[in-house]
Amino acid sequence: MSSVATSSTVMIDGRIVPAERAVISVFDRGFLYGDSVFETLRTYGGVPFALREHLARLQRSAERVFITLPVSPGILGEELLRAVQTQGSPECYVRLSVTRGVGLSLGLDPGLAQRPSRVVIVTALSPLPDRMYAQGIAAITYRADRPGESVGASDAKIGNYLVAVLAMRAAHARGANEALVEDANGRILEGATSNVFAVFGSTLVTAPDTTDILPGITRAHTLRLAQALGIAVELRPLPKAELTAADEVFICSSIRELLPVVRIDERAVGPGVPGPVTQLLLRAFRESTSQL
């Protein structure tokens, strides 16, 4: 049977390896402790979207957790392009991970690991159904602290995604597609694996990147599009009560682009259908990616 573990193109430490034999040691600290950083991105017509930004974020994530990238971001980018070309699909899902590698012993001390591992996985993208963009999705709110928060690395994309995994599980159990994470102060700063925007009248609001969010590449691109379209933007954290009373809400991420949220905790957002500002931005986003 075809699965991601057989149909993907995999590159480990710069070498393409058959997917079914693409293995990392059980002693790798990425496996043992989630001691790793990563990026998820996608291609349009075979071209990775915002590759430079993703590589810059990977480098920053690595610095935050004191992992030295094994090769320069430029070489990582070249390797990633080679893996994308080998895979051959125009629309790909790409994951680039760097782990701290194998330690000399099982101890936690990061100094025990001398050689970080790098892995690129490229797989044909299964796009979300059009219906989700046309009709919007349901989301839940989910109270949690992000794993990076307590160690001052909220803006790093670190390997430990257990909070997001459990938040997504809770969302699916309630028939929803995303969990909007509520912090200790009752604010919704981002989704389990997305950034969150709300629209009040014609003003777009999202949490500033000085709060505990992963500064999304799609979020940054959306803000630039909003500016180009003359849409007023406010960067401020959104209390849950305010978010749920917004006229429009959408989430965004590299894989899902901009996705309207029409229900939160079983209650309609605005009239319960994707709103005009969301649709305008989604159209603009797709136009910009079609020009790659």
Ligand SMILES: Cc1ncc(COP(=O)(O)O)c(C=O)c1O
């Ligand atoms: C916690 C979190 N926030 C935001 C995002 C969106 O980031 P990007 O637009 O760079 O994909 C993601 C993506 O996976 C994420 O995991």
